[in-house]
Amino acid sequence: MDIRQLEMFRAVAEEGSFTRAAVRLHVSQSAVTRQLQLLEQDLGTLLLHRTGRGATLTAEGEILLTTARRVERDMQDAVSLIADTKSLQRGSLTLAGGMTVCLYILPRLLRKFRSRYKGMDLRVISAGTETILRMIRQHEVGMALLTLPIVESDLEVRPALKEEMVVVTASKHPLGRERSIDPRTLGRFPLVLYESGSNTRRVIDELFREHEVPMNVVMETENVEIIKAMVASGLGISIIPYAAITGDLRGGRFAWTRLRSGRLYRESGWVYLKSEHHPRAIEEMLRVFDEMKEQFMGRPVVSRKRIDSIR
Helix, strand or coil: CCHHHHHHHHHHHHHCCHHHHHHHHCCCHHHHHHHHHHHHHHHCCCCEEEECCEEEECHHHHHHHHHHHHHHHHHHHHHHHHHHHHCCCCEEEEEEECHHHHHHCHHHHHHHHHHHCCCEEEEEEECCHHHHHHHHHCCCCCEEEEECCCCCCCEEEEEEEEEEEEEEEECCCHHHHCCEECHHHHHHCCEEECCCCCHHHHHHHHHHHHCCCCCCEEEECCCHHHHHHHHHCCCCEEEEEHHHCHHHCCCCCEEEEEECCCCEEEEEEEEEECCCCCCHHHHHHHHHHHHHHHHHCCCCCCCHHHHHHHC
């Protein structure tokens, strides 16, 4: 039994005639007759009483007609849902990223996206890179904004951001009065850093290796808010993206300083499964992100007041 046979059966049942059903479906009467015979053979029962005046339903035919009409409604609903999904009037998209991305980038991005596509169901997951990559492959996550590099043959990686990372201290820490900091100076202070193994931490570790500076790491966590809380309480200093502290600067909770001998950056990129045809939700999310990209770059701005206080 297939959809076309059900369509022909329903037409005969509703028209009460093989001839009128054939006209309605724009096919030959013999084609309708043949398909109804095959359908009855498959089901092993008579569906229609054939008479000289037309065709009437058997008890089994009444049951099948109810099902045929329900199948047609379901098919129409499916077509409508697909059309709505393509136009983003409805549908769902799950995004993922690390804690910093989920705190400082995705809220603004999703607010803008939702203002255009109110029918979309959006979900956010925060996890480590390896967990997120596994979820992408299992189709549990549609796209993720992750720290690069990521090189996987089955994944598409689209560079997105280059964020400057700065030294962050408690507001009254002596390093906070410096205009810039020599990386070798950092070896004298306890460090509160991202977890070992993360791509962001690898950027920091490379800085210390390059300058042959010993690392006195007193705490590791992937949660940037915990890092900030530990730094504010005086337990250590840290190196985090400038974007993570912009909202705290007016309150005087932190001081920040750029690194001397070349600034430190981390690069992020959108990651999703390779495909000849990406879902429109992903394409539109990328487009909205590109429109807002400058808001997320996290470029430190040193005010005149800050420069004077440093002097």
